[in-house]
Amino acid sequence: MIKFQNVQKKYDNGYVALKDINLTIDQGEYVAVIGLSGAGKSTLLRCVNRMHDISTGSLLVNDVEVSKLKGSEIRNLRRGIGMIFQSFNLVNRISSLKNVLVSFVPDMPMWRKVLGLYTKQQKIEALEALDRMNILDKAFIRVDQLSGGQQQRVALARTLAQKPSIILADEPVASLDPITAKQVMTDFQRINKEMNMTVIINIHHVDLALEYATRIVGIRSGEIVYDGPASEVTDEILDHIYNGKLEEELTGN
Amino acid sequence: MNMLKAKSITLPNGKIVPFKRSKAPWIILALLICFYYSVQITGFDLQILTKRIGQFWVIIGDMIPPNWNYLNKLWQPLFDTIKMSLLGSLLGSVFALPLAYFASSNIGKNQFVVTATKFILSLLRTLPTLVAALIATFIFGIGTMAGTVAIFLFTIAYVGKLLYEQIENADLKAFEAMQSMGHSTFSAFRYAIMPQIMPNYLSNSIFCFEGNVRYAAILGYVGAGGIGLLLNESLGWRNYANVGMILLLLAVAVFIIENASEYLRKKLL
Amino acid sequence: MNTVEKQLLNEPKRIVQNVITAVIVIVFLMWSLTAVDLSNFTSNGVDIAKNILHGIVTPNTDLLFTFNTNGVPYLLLETMAIAFLGTIVGAILAIPLAFLSASNIVPKPIAFIIRLLLIFVRTIPAIVYGLMFIRVTGPGPFAGVLTMALTSIGMLSKLFVDIIEDLEVNILESLESIGCTTFEKIRYGIIPQLSAMFLSVAIYRFDMNLRDAAILGLVGAGGIGAPLIFAMNGYKWSEVGSILIGLMVLILLIEFFSNKIRNKIVRG
Ligand SMILES: Nc1ncnc2c1ncn2[C@@H]1O[C@H](COP(=O)(O)OP(=O)(O)OP(=O)(O)O)[C@@H](O)[C@H]1O
Ligand SMILES: [Mg+2]
Numbered sequence: 001m002i003k004f005q006n007v008q009k010k011y012d013n014g015y016v017a018l019k020d021i022n023l024t025i026d027q028g029e030y031v032a033v034i035g036l037s038g039a040g041k042s043t044l045l046r047c048v049n050r051m052h053d054i055s056t057g058s059l060l061v062n063d064v065e066v067s068k069l070k071g072s073e074i075r076n077l078r079r080g081i082g083m084i085f086q087s088f089n090l091v092n093r094i095s096s097l098k099n100v101l102v103s104f105v106p107d108m109p110m111w112r113k114v115l116g117l118y119t120k121q122q123k124i125e126a127l128e129a130l131d132r133m134n135i136l137d138k139a140f141i142r143v144d145q146l147s148g149g150q151q152q153r154v155a156l157a158r159t160l161a162q163k164p165s166i167i168l169a170d171e172p173v174a175s176l177d178p179i180t181a182k183q184v185m186t187d188f189q190r191i192n193k194e195m196n197m198t199v200i201i202n203i204h205h206v207d208l209a210l211e212y213a214t215r216i217v218g219i220r221s222g223e224i225v226y227d228g229p230a231s232e233v234t235d236e237i238l239d240h241i242y243n244g245k246l247e248e249e250l251t252g253n
Numbered sequence: 254m255n256m257l258k259a260k261s262i263t264l265p266n267g268k269i270v271p272f273k274r275s276k277a278p279w280i281i282l283a284l285l286i287c288f289y290y291s292v293q294i295t296g297f298d299l300q301i302l303t304k305r306i307g308q309f310w311v312i313i314g315d316m317i318p319p320n321w322n323y324l325n326k327l328w329q330p331l332f333d334t335i336k337m338s339l340l341g342s343l344l345g346s347v348f349a350l351p352l353a354y355f356a357s358s359n360i361g362k363n364q365f366v367v368t369a370t371k372f373i374l375s376l377l378r379t380l381p382t383l384v385a386a387l388i389a390t391f392i393f394g395i396g397t398m399a400g401t402v403a404i405f406l407f408t409i410a411y412v413g414k415l416l417y418e419q420i421e422n423a424d425l426k427a428f429e430a431m432q433s434m435g436h437s438t439f440s441a442f443r444y445a446i447m448p449q450i451m452p453n454y455l456s457n458s459i460f461c462f463e464g465n466v467r468y469a470a471i472l473g474y475v476g477a478g479g480i481g482l483l484l485n486e487s488l489g490w491r492n493y494a495n496v497g498m499i500l501l502l503l504a505v506a507v508f509i510i511e512n513a514s515e516y517l518r519k520k521l522l
Numbered sequence: 523m524n525t526v527e528k529q530l531l532n533e534p535k536r537i538v539q540n541v542i543t544a545v546i547v548i549v550f551l552m553w554s555l556t557a558v559d560l561s562n563f564t565s566n567g568v569d570i571a572k573n574i575l576h577g578i579v580t581p582n583t584d585l586l587f588t589f590n591t592n593g594v595p596y597l598l599l600e601t602m603a604i605a606f607l608g609t610i611v612g613a614i615l616a617i618p619l620a621f622l623s624a625s626n627i628v629p630k631p632i633a634f635i636i637r638l639l640l641i642f643v644r645t646i647p648a649i650v651y652g653l654m655f656i657r658v659t660g661p662g663p664f665a666g667v668l669t670m671a672l673t674s675i676g677m678l679s680k681l682f683v684d685i686i687e688d689l690e691v692n693i694l695e696s697l698e699s700i701g702c703t704t705f706e707k708i709r710y711g712i713i714p715q716l717s718a719m720f721l722s723v724a725i726y727r728f729d730m731n732l733r734d735a736a737i738l739g740l741v742g743a744g745g746i747g748a749p750l751i752f753a754m755n756g757y758k759w760s761e762v763g764s765i766l767i768g769l770m771v772l773i774l775l776i777e778f779f780s781n782k783i784r785n786k787i788v789r790g
Binding site: 075078082083091094105114162 | 429432
Binding site: 308376387478 | 550551554555556560568570571599602604606641642644647649650653654655657658663664666667668733734736740750762766769773774777
């Protein structure tokens with residue numbers, strides 16, 4: 001369970017990117033976060049695994065107060081949370097399999113870490129993760145020779161191998177074509193259902209968000225302006241999330 | 254509008270296009286002044302050069318034909334030269350890696366460590382290798398050990414600088430992803446940055462080794478071992494046929510090493 | 523056996539390759555380790571090291587701030603002049619040699635012969651050139667300039683060739699299509715492409731020449747090298763200190779500015 005309570009995030013330059021966020025997400029939910037560019041979606045996501053620190057308020061992940069963690073505790077938290085990026089963030093020069101294997105590294109003894117020696121068991125697990133994403137046949141191909149969609153699946157396989165309970169995905173389909181984007185969204189759906197993982201996705205394609213996610217969180221200039229089931233999102237609500245500023249200005253004048 | 258800063262042209266349709274004034278004439282003027290004073294200071298004189306250039310060939314003439322009998326005395330010193338370059342380059346490259354890690358501003362979190370390491374690398378780089386070698390002969394005695402130390406220091410500085418520049422220009426996306434899954438900075442570096450920099454790192458090290466072989470010949474001159482010692486000796490006795498033999502052997506060795514290294518580096522990249 | 527295990531068997535095995543590489547590296551390492559000879563190392567060495575360090579951190583300030591021809595400032599100026607002229611002469615000579623050894627400009631055999639010649643030019647150590655030029659000019663900075671020029675040619679022409687072989691030739695075609703003569707093609711099609719890069723490489727070499735200037739001192743070809751080596755051979759470590767400090771500060775300054783200028787030149 002993830003629980004934001006009165007969370008505020010102020011960047012070092014004084015910009016307040018999140019204002020008084022209250023949000024509870026239960027284990028196994030599939031949540032899409034939508035909103036304009038600069039609304040604070042990435043910031044929200046990155047607070048969950050402490051890639052960013054929150055300024056005030058409290059943020060509980062599985063009953064642990066995230067802002068109080070230090071050093072190796074942060075790394076332990078992150079072990080349990082998978083993160084997916086728009087640009088995949090794979091190591092380009094090495095094979096898909098090796099990219100997936102990297103997710104075992106933090107738990108390996110030092111000498112294995114330095115030499116990069118993996119056990120057979122780890123290799124099998126990594127291959128299984130690739131198999132689950134249907135790209136087992138690309139296991140020994142360098143990732144820079146894969147298409148964008150295939151690369152995103154390797155990234156997903158890497159995250160799966162990490163066996164997280166939560167997956168944070170920051171615009172995972174933004175650089176994919178519509179068909180591949182749907183496939184990747186289906187992948188998320190499958191992982192979410194089969195493995196009961198919490199999935200939180202930042203996404204700009206409203207149609208995809210409504211089609212695949214079960215819950216929608218709308219953010220506007222650092223505030224949550226909608227939070228409810230995907231099935232109840234109407235055009236007025238979308239207008240409110242995306243054009244709220246315009247609306248406010250019009251009514252204000 | 255400030256007329257001093259820029260010229261501008263008004264187009265027929267009334268738009269004004271500003272032009273940057275070219276700095277080229279000033280640069281050329283500065284270069285000419287430098288040139289003039291350099292000629293004055295160094296006593297450069299084309300007339301002397303054209304008149305007496307014949308003397309240049311005298312020594313070369315004496316070198317040909319080289320003294321082939323001298324060859325069998327040269328193998329051991331030649332191998333010494335190669336050995337000290339190899340060892341110095343190998344160890345230097347290995348030690349450059351941790352230094353570059355600490356000197357990279359995008360990896361290191363401690364600004365003080367980053368600046369201090371960079372400063373040490375700069376100092377090492379400005380220390381003339383010849384001076385390092387000479388000092389090393391005072392400490393380690395005449396011989397290849399002194400040359401190895403000098404080459405070691407130079408290699409750290411050279412490879413280390415190229416390496417940290419590369420790390421600073423590396424793609425940090427995968428690094429970030431690894432941090433997000435709980436890697437420590439070191440392990441994220443090992444798995445995300447190392448694969449990116451490895452081919453270039455090896456290539457630079459090999460290139461440095463190649464240059465070091467050539468330089469090692471000079472190091473011998475100050476007593477730092479290898480074939481340079483014999484070169485110094487032969488030059489001292491004005492035995493130019495021997496010098497010719499040494500140079501020929503050195504050229505062949507460098508040619509072979511250069512080609513082998515080029516082959517290796519092409520394979521790496 | 524399921525598909526995953528089958529795929530695992532397909533893993534490209536690099537073991538043989540890795541073992542061979544490791545063995546080669548270890549053999550070379552052992553071989554080169556035979557060069558390590560600490561028998562000449564005496565306890566004296568530590569004392570000497572201490573003396574050297576002490577001298578270098580307590581430099582002879584008189585020498586550092588004397589403005590006659592024996593003082594560090596003048597010697598540095600002379601060194602810069604040698605490096606500057608040496609670079610210019612070397613660069614001018616390197617240009618035709620580079621064109622003659624570029625395989626996209628001249629026939630392959632000619633390019634090969636010139637390249638071979640350049641390897642010889644590069645292999646001959648600076649000391650030997652120094653001695654040869656001293657016969658021509660007598661000892662002094664003039665010989666230093668010529669030596670620097672010759673040692674610069676090797677690297678400059680090699681880098682120039684790389685630039686020439688990267689030349690964008692489509693431009694020449696389009697120039698030809700507007701009716702340009704060969705001279706005009708070179709003037710407007712080639713020179714603009716080359717000049718910035720050549721200049722950048724030459725500045726880089728100037729930087730290197732300054733570092734190598736100490737070598738010239740070995741044969742009496744001017745610059746700061748000779749006093750430096752005299753001081754070292756005479757164990758006058760505080761003089762060594764002042765000369766080294768002057769040289770290092772100069773090199774750092776020049777490096778700083780040359781990086782700036784090169785960035786400006788290349789990025790426009
Ligand atoms: N490191 C930072 N320092 C200061 N301000 C930042 C920083 N990162 C983001 N911001 C600001 O915080 C606000 C929210 O940024 P965020 O990246 O969360 O937006 P987003 O909703 O993810 O936008 P997009 O859809 O374009 O990715 C923006 O106004 C941005 O300028
Ligand atoms: Mg974002």
